[in-house]
Amino acid sequence: MAALSTRALVLVYFAQEGRDAYCALEVFDWLRRANRVDGETMELMAAIACGWIERLVGAGGDVADVAALLGEMDCVGLRPGFSLVEKAVALYWDRGERASAVEFVRDVLRRGGVGVDASGGEYGGAASAAADGERGGPVGYLAWRMMMDGDYRDAVKLIVEFKESGLKPEVYSYLIGLTALVKEQKEFSKALRKLNSSVKEGAISKLDSEAMHSIENYQSELLRDGVLLSKWAIQEGSSDVLGLVHERLLSLYTCAGCGLEAEHQLWEMKLLGREPDTQLYDVVLAICASQGEDAAVRRLLAGVESTSAGRRKKSMSWLLRGYVKGGFYLDASETLLKMLDMGLYPEYLDRAAVLTALRRNIQESGSLESYMKLCKRLSEMDLIGPCVIYLYVRRFKLWMMHML
Structure with missing residues (x-):
């Protein structure tokens, strides 16, 4: 214990403010080479190093000086079990010096990724971090901080800029970028729904071609960045x-309403042995149905009949809603009838939605057949009460009434 105290006192002596930090590093290096560095000594040196970093950042020093100091720490074998780069980035970020944080990470990459946690994996166990959906490595950590502040687009642009400027972001920063893209796509899709609802209600005027072009371009950029990061x-x-890549692409395409692309990611995940959540199948099924992708719908329905009744009902309900949303009212009616044939009872709101859609279809096509067929079947199964159908024949100025 006395020997340990001596080592600690030597380190503290050389680490005092006003003394040359490199002397303390040399002492630590000598102790390491002599195999006299235990966990407590490493922890003490790490605490001293953090103090140096805090003083340098707080004094507004050049980011290159901070990166250089981390390089020296790396050379003497300082392995604190956490990332000193993340410590420095967090200090810059919390002080509101975002530009300095970006420049610091750029400098670290130029020096080959010094000062990061070497506890395992590329850039300090980044594999396990990213597998848990967390940040890993200098670029990943900075992008993660941006993402946590809601700057999803900036996080993606940061990674792309570093990569295209010839630097090498850690692999798992791309996963952070894909996660940020999914979050941005969710916000974008939500804003579009609100916009379309406002237009439909007449609260705002219909968008002109220029606005529609801007929306389409932004959507294309999000998907293009997703493809780039995944590649x-x-x-x-x-x-x-x-x-992990296919999982995030699936979320991205699903939020963007890209049915065929989302379906492709589902099969990619299955081929890799990662079974997607059953609800994801249903969501993709509904998207494909809303876009009239009959072949995709058949592929996704292939395994539904062998599942439980509850599972079949959920899948068929999603399919029905997809058809209604896409304006495929006759397909929705046929799906509802098929559910009844399978012994599945659609929810009241689903039945009402299909009947309402078919009524609109009567006004457009003048055909009563599908509506009457569905009403008759629902009535036979006591799912609706008696129906009275009114039909106006414009040519003869005649109203016709028929009871089901």
Whole structure:
């Protein structure tokens, strides 16, 4: 214990403010080479190093000086079990010096990723961090901080800029970027729904071609960045990354309403042995139905009949809603009838939605057949009460009434 105290006192002596920090690092390096660095000594040196970093950042020093100090720490074998780079980035970020945080990470990358946690994996166990959906590595951590502040687009642009400028972001920063893209897509899709609702209600005027073009361009940019980040992750990462990439692409395409692309990611995940959540199948099924993708609908329905009644009902209900949303009212009616044939009883709101849609279809096409067929079947199963159908024949100025 006395020897340990001596080592600690030597380190503290050389680490005092006003003394050369590199002397303390040399002492630590000598202790390490002599195999005299235990956990407590490492912890003390790490605490001293954090103090140096805090003083440098707080004094507004050059980011290159902070990166250089981290490089020296790396050279003497300081392995604190956490990322000193993340410590520095957090200090810059919390002080509101975002530009300095970005420049600091850029400098770290130029120096080859010094000062990061070496506890395992590329850039300090980034594999396990990213697998849990967390940040990992300098670029990933900075992008994660941006994402937590709601700057989803900036987080993606940061990663793309670093990569395209010839630097090498860690593989798992691409996963952080994909996660940020999914969050941005969710916000964008939500804003579009509100906008379309306002237009439909007449609260705002219909969008002109220029506004529609801007919306389409932004949507294309989000998807293009998703493809780009996933390509880099797959090229540079291990096989463990593939499932995470397809999982995020599935979320991105689903939020964007891209049915066929989302379906493709479902099959990619299955091929990798990562079974997607059953609700994801239903959501993709509904999207494909709303877009009239009959072949995709058949593929996704292929395994539904062998599942439980509850599972079948959920899937068929999603399919029905997809058809209604896409304006495929006759397909929705046929789906509802098929559910009845299978012994599944659709929810009241689903039945009402299909009947309402078919009534609108009568006004447009003048055909009563589908509506009457569905009403008759629902009445036979006591799912609706007696119906009175009124039909106005414009040519003869005649109203006709028929009771079901």
